[in-house]
Amino acid sequence: MKYLTLSFDDGTIQDRRFVKLLNQYGIKSTFNLNSGLFNQRHEIVHEGIKVCHDEIAPEEVHDLYAGHEVAAHTITHPNLLKCSREEVIHQVGGDAKALEALCGYPIVGMAYPGGPFFNDDIIDTILTNTSVRYARAVGSHFTFKLPERLMEWYPTCYLHPKEYDRLMVLADEFIALETEEDALFYLWGHSFELDKFGNWDDFERFCEKIAGKSDIRYVTNREVAAIVRGE
Numbered sequence: 322m323k324y325l326t327l328s329f330d331d332g333t334i335q336d337r338r339f340v341k342l343l344n345q346y347g348i349k350s351t352f353n354l355n356s357g358l359f360n361q362r363h364e365i366v367h368e369g370i371k372v373c374h375d376e377i378a379p380e381e382v383h384d385l386y387a388g389h390e391v392a393a394h395t396i397t398h399p400n401l402l403k404c405s406r407e408e409v410i411h412q413v414g415g416d417a418k419a420l421e422a423l424c425g426y427p428i429v430g431m432a433y434p435g436g437p438f439f440n441d442d443i444i445d446t447i448l449t450n451t452s453v454r455y456a457r458a459v460g461s462h463f464t465f466k467l468p469e470r471l472m473e474w475y476p477t478c479y480l481h482p483k484e485y486d487r488l489m490v491l492a493d494e495f496i497a498l499e500t501e502e503d504a505l506f507y508l509w510g511h512s513f514e515l516d517k518f519g520n521w522d523d524f525e526r527f528c529e530k531i532a533g534k535s536d537i538r539y540v541t542n543r544e545v546a547a548i549v550r551g552e
């Protein structure tokens with residue numbers, strides 16, 4: 322079977338428009354949220370471009386992400402390599418618990434804040450002390466392989482202009498792919514970057530292209546993780 326899943330970080334207000342698009346096309350995503358940053362209002366400069374990074378309200382979480390998956394992204398988005406073991410437990414486990422209270426289901430996944438800031442000790446601490454069982458990292462492999470290690474789960478592609486041409490080619494390849502084995506297209510990004518680069522239309526073209534295929538299942542990260550574990 323072929324699976325498409327998305328993973329989007331930070332819970333900014335652009336998720337409202339993003340989720341609407343996904344729902345229109347029947348595409349599922351996992352949303353990695355910082356429970357300590359809800360309602361924060363700020364403009365950031367990201368890669369030299371000013372963009373709104375206002376975060377949604379906690380009261381929105383349940384309904385906005387219904388039908389998708391909510392996962393952890395730590396309470397306040399620190400570099401985990403600079404955190405003590407206790408701080409890692411607090412940041413990851415505390416975020417998972419806060420989000421569980423808002424969503425009404427156990428939080429089993431996360432995305433590492435800032436991308437590459439994790440190591441084996443952090444993975445061990447998370448597995449031993451929290452409900453999190455898979456974690457997304459940053460760094461595209463541009464293939465359709467399933468993750469070998471769920472706590473070091475690298476995506477197929479990043480929703481960013483620097484990978485955009487590649488994304489559309491990969492989408493065509495994935496649609497054409499005929500395989501007896503499981504194949505996964507895993508796209509990650511931030512919805513605020515669609516404002517940053519003004520390329521909502523480009524993302525919609527991707528959705529149009531890949532949606533509604535009878536041989537593709539549109540799933541959350543949690544569903545893929547269960548398949549990887551043979552559940």
Ligand SMILES: [Zn+2]
Binds near residue numbers: 331394398434
């Ligand atoms: Zn983030």
